[in-house]
Amino acid sequence: MSLTARLVRVRGVVQGVGFRPYIFRLAHAHAVNGWVLNAGDAVEIHVEGDAEQVASFLAGVGDDAPVAASIAAVDVSDATAVHLDDFTIHASRAREGQTAHVSPDLAICDECLAEVRDPSNRRFGYPYINCTGCGPRYSIVLSVPYDRSATTMRDWPMCARCQAEYDDPASRRFHAQPNACPDCGPAYRVWREGVASAGDPIAAVAAALRRGEIVAIKGIGGYHLACDAANAIAVAALRNRKFRKEKPFAVMACDLHRAGQIAELSAEAIRELASVARPIVLAPARMTFEGVAPANRELGVMLPSTPLHHLLFDAGAPDVLVMTSGNRSSEPIAIDDGEARRRLVDIADLFLIGDRPIARRMDDSVLGLRPAAVTMLRRSRGYAPGVVARLHTHGPLLALGGDLKNTVTLVAGGEAFTSQHIGDLEHVEAFGSFCHAVEDLLAMHGVRLDQLTVVTDAHPQYRSSAHAATLGSARVIAVQHHRAHLASVLAEREALDRDVIGVACDGTGYGDDGAIWGGELFAGSVTRGLERVGHLRSAPLVGGDAAAQLPVQCAAGFLAGMDDLPDFEAAPFWFPPRFRQAVTLSRQPTRVFRTTSVGRLFDAAAALLGYVTPITFEGEAAIWLEQLATLGVSGVAYPLPYTDGELDYRPLLAAVMRDRVAGVPSADIARAFHAGLARGLADAATMLARRRGVGVVVVSGGVFQNALLLGAMEQRLATAGLECWNNRVVPANDGGLSLGQAALAACQGGEAANA
Ligand code: ZN
Ligand code: ZN
Numbered sequence: 018m019s020l021t022a023r024l025v026r027v028r029g030v031v032q033g034v035g036f037r038p039y040i041f042r043l044a045h046a047h048a049v050n051g052w053v054l055n056a057g058d059a060v061e062i063h064v065e066g067d068a069e070q071v072a073s074f075l076a077g078v079g080d081d082a083p084v085a086a087s088i089a090a091v092d093v094s095d096a097t098a099v100h101l102d103d104f105t106i107h108a109s110r111a112r113e114g115q116t117a118h119v120s121p122d123l124a125i126c127d128e129c130l131a132e133v134r135d136p137s138n139r140r141f142g143y144p145y146i147n148c149t150g151c152g153p154r155y156s157i158v159l160s161v162p163y164d165r166s167a168t169t170m171r172d173w174p175m176c177a178r179c180q181a182e183y184d185d186p187a188s189r190r191f192h193a194q195p196n197a198c199p200d201c202g203p204a205y206r207v208w209r210e211g212v213a214s215a216g217d218p219i220a221a222v223a224a225a226l227r228r229g230e231i232v233a234i235k236g237i238g239g240y241h242l243a244c245d246a247a248n249a250i251a252v253a254a255l256r257n258r259k260f261r262k263e264k265p266f267a268v269m270a271c272d273l274h275r276a277g278q279i280a281e282l283s284a285e286a287i288r289e290l291a292s293v294a295r296p297i298v299l300a301p302a303r304m305t306f307e308g309v310a311p312a313n314r315e316l317g318v319m320l321p322s323t324p325l326h327h328l329l330f331d332a333g334a335p336d337v338l339v340m341t342s343g344n345r346s347s348e349p350i351a352i353d354d355g356e357a358r359r360r361l362v363d364i365a366d367l368f369l370i371g372d373r374p375i376a377r378r379m380d381d382s383v384l385g386l387r388p389a390a391v392t393m394l395r396r397s398r399g400y401a402p403g404v405v406a407r408l409h410t411h412g413p414l415l416a417l418g419g420d421l422k423n424t425v426t427l428v429a430g431g432e433a434f435t436s437q438h439i440g441d442l443e444h445v446e447a448f449g450s451f452c453h454a455v456e457d458l459l460a461m462h463g464v465r466l467d468q469l470t471v472v473t474d475a476h477p478q479y480r481s482s483a484h485a486a487t488l489g490s491a492r493v494i495a496v497q498h499h500r501a502h503l504a505s506v507l508a509e510r511e512a513l514d515r516d517v518i519g520v521a522c523d524g525t526g527y528g529d530d531g532a533i534w535g536g537e538l539f540a541g542s543v544t545r546g547l548e549r550v551g552h553l554r555s556a557p558l559v560g561g562d563a564a565a566q567l568p569v570q571c572a573a574g575f576l577a578g579m580d581d582l583p584d585f586e587a588a589p590f591w592f593p594p595r596f597r598q599a600v601t602l603s604r605q606p607t608r609v610f611r612t613t614s615v616g617r618l619f620d621a622a623a624a625l626l627g628y629v630t631p632i633t634f635e636g637e638a639a640i641w642l643e644q645l646a647t648l649g650v651s652g653v654a655y656p657l658p659y660t661d662g663e664l665d666y667r668p669l670l671a672a673v674m675r676d677r678v679a680g681v682p683s684a685d686i687a688r689a690f691h692a693g694l695a696r697g698l699a700d701a702a703t704m705l706a707r708r709r710g711v712g713v714v715v716v717s718g719g720v721f722q723n724a725l726l727l728g729a730m731e732q733r734l735a736t737a738g739l740e741c742w743n744n745r746v747v748p749a750n751d752g753g754l755s756l757g758q759a760a761l762a763a764c765q766g767g768e769a770a771n772a
């Protein structure tokens with residue numbers, strides 16, 4: 018009998034998501050023989066049989082694929098039949114120099130949830146239950162291909178029953194790498210004052226949370242600190258012990274119904290909250306929990322994502338828990354048990370510690386609801402290490418991002434993989450995670466350093482830039498900060514050739530001239546280069562980036578060059594004496610930095626409206642100003658004229674001062690400031706777009722996380738017949754820089770710049 022045989026290679030997120038069992042079942046359904054295996058960069062299938070059956074099998078690949086799988090490409094080629102008499106799943110084959118797609122971590126599936134709640138099931142109450150459709154992935158992977166021996170589950174050999182499931186193609190746990198049960202798998206234990214307690218750990222923790230205690234809970238990508246969100250004393254204690262003054266805490270609601278009671282959830286918000294990634298979603302608050310999100314109209318909400326979370330709520334934990342990262346102030350989240358106990362000992366009353374090690378730190382991801390779409394604010398657990406864009410390069414390329422909100426991006430095989438959020442590199446632990454993430458990405462994709470192009474920010478003092486020199490790569494390219502922001506949007510859209518006008522606004526970035534940029538207008542494309550064609554009028558900034566700590570110090574620089582200034586130390590301003598010193602220093606050109614930063618302009622406006630104390634976290638004054646503006650009803654837009662490539666902030670700030678002295682409500686002033694800024698930026702961009710005959714304005718940079726500003730700009734540009742493109746996949750803040758750097762460097766091709 019003549020047999021038809023084909024070799025099929027399926028690329029995409031196809032490992033660790035139940036893809037091979039799915040192919041196995043498909044093969045049986047179509048009565049074809051052959052094998053399937055994980056081949057490092059792809060799932061490889063050899064199929065043979067009757068021509069018609071092979072064809073129907075091939076047509077079926079992709080139908081009813083596992084929910085967490087995402088197929089990028091299916092290549093079919095002719096093969097030689099070897100007359101197999103069954104279809105089998107083969108062991109994985111590691112291959113060098115190829116791209117592997119490891120799945121992000123997946124929230125518990127409905128079937129596992131039903132089992133863990135079923136007293137007759139052998140995994141009743143077992144916090145490590147999982148299957149091919151759910152459970153940890155990237156957070157437990159040590160190397161590729163994805164097999165149990167290459168995960169942090171390698172120290173727990175399966176018992177006979179688990180192994181039988183693992184080997185049974187009909188089972189939901191067929192080749193589920195983290196498969197485990199109470200007999201053979203890891204467990205959770207409660208520790209109080211350094212001693213492990215006996216008894217049911219979950220019941221004990223639920224009771225402690227009810228009593229108002231603070232618990233450090235080991236999760237998927239690190240430790241959380243949890244307490245009852247409705248217990249103001251517990252929340253205050255957590256703030257105190259964590260040294261976290263004002264920054265909002267995220268909360269976890271026991272279910273979607275409860276989440277809808279505490280925050281206003283749009284259909285979009287619900288879809289994101291309940292997605293397999295289970296991110297934190299920022300939504301308008303419907304209830305206030307004292308101390309959880311002080312002076313904030315939004316609440317960061319998430320749903321349970323692991324079996325453990327569900328079990329805690331089932332055991333009677335308060336139905337809304339503060340769930341904040343297990344760290345002190347802005348340090349990175351703790352992942353190692355010993356490290357967690359050491360670092361969190363003064364914060365947590367007790368610890369809920371699971372045995373399964375965490376391979377890498379993964380923070381909770383954060384999404385914001387913005388007028389046009391949902392925006393990524395922090396891309397981490399549930400999303401990383403997914404592909405963010407397709408980019409064509411001559412060889413592998415690694416972009417190291419910036420020093421704040423760091424991420425790194427590797428381009429290999431035409432795809433860009435952006436790491437999880439790593440954080441601020443000034444922290445030793447974060448810098449360690451950064452080095453680890455670099456090694457991780459290179460190892461997972463089999464990239465050799467001598468073939469690698471490394472890309473950095475142009476800032477000469479960034480730690481990330483300095484690290485590039487230690488890697489020993491083939492070459493290093495430096496990319497200017499704001500061009501990278503804009504390129505990140507164009508990379509997401511695969512529009513590298515597109516001629517656009519770009520508006521990049523953020524707090525700080527190193528400019529071509531060595532000044533602190535952050536309010537920049539560009540024209541051009543990623544492939545041909547982005548030329549700076551305009552900017553915010555430059556202002557002196559006493560202390561440089563350090564001025565960002567104190568809004569009045571920023572205000573001093575912007576106001577120093579203006580006429581007819583009121584007495585800022587009297588009503589209604591009440592600036593501290595520090596302001597006058599800063600003004601004096603601002604007028605001595607040798608003593609100051611220069612800035613065109615819109616982030617700092619926000620600080621100056623906030624100071625004029627009463628924000629005269631130091632900030633406690635990055636961007637706090639700007640967020641305060643945005644919140645204030647949402648309460649305003651003014652239809653006014655203050656002037657921000659654009660002439661000769663310069664946006665003049667003086668009329669804008671003069672209007673703020675005038676209205677403040679006249680007793681106009683602060684909320685209305687804040688609103689008119691936003692409207693004026695949006696109009697000024699949009700009109701300047703429109704003028705440039707008309708002059709150059711382009712139809713798209715790209716906006717990026719941390720300032721555009723401001724929903725009010727972004728919404729007003731989009732509207733104004735739409736009225737002018739222009740499209741407004743902003744980030745969707747990676748954050749508009751510095752978390753998106755590495756993708757933009759990669760895109761710009763990819764386009765510089767062979768004639769590399771150096772650094
Ligand atoms: Zn499951
Ligand atoms: Zn077992």
Ligand code: FE
Nearest residue numbers: 523525526751
């Ligand atoms: Fe930036």
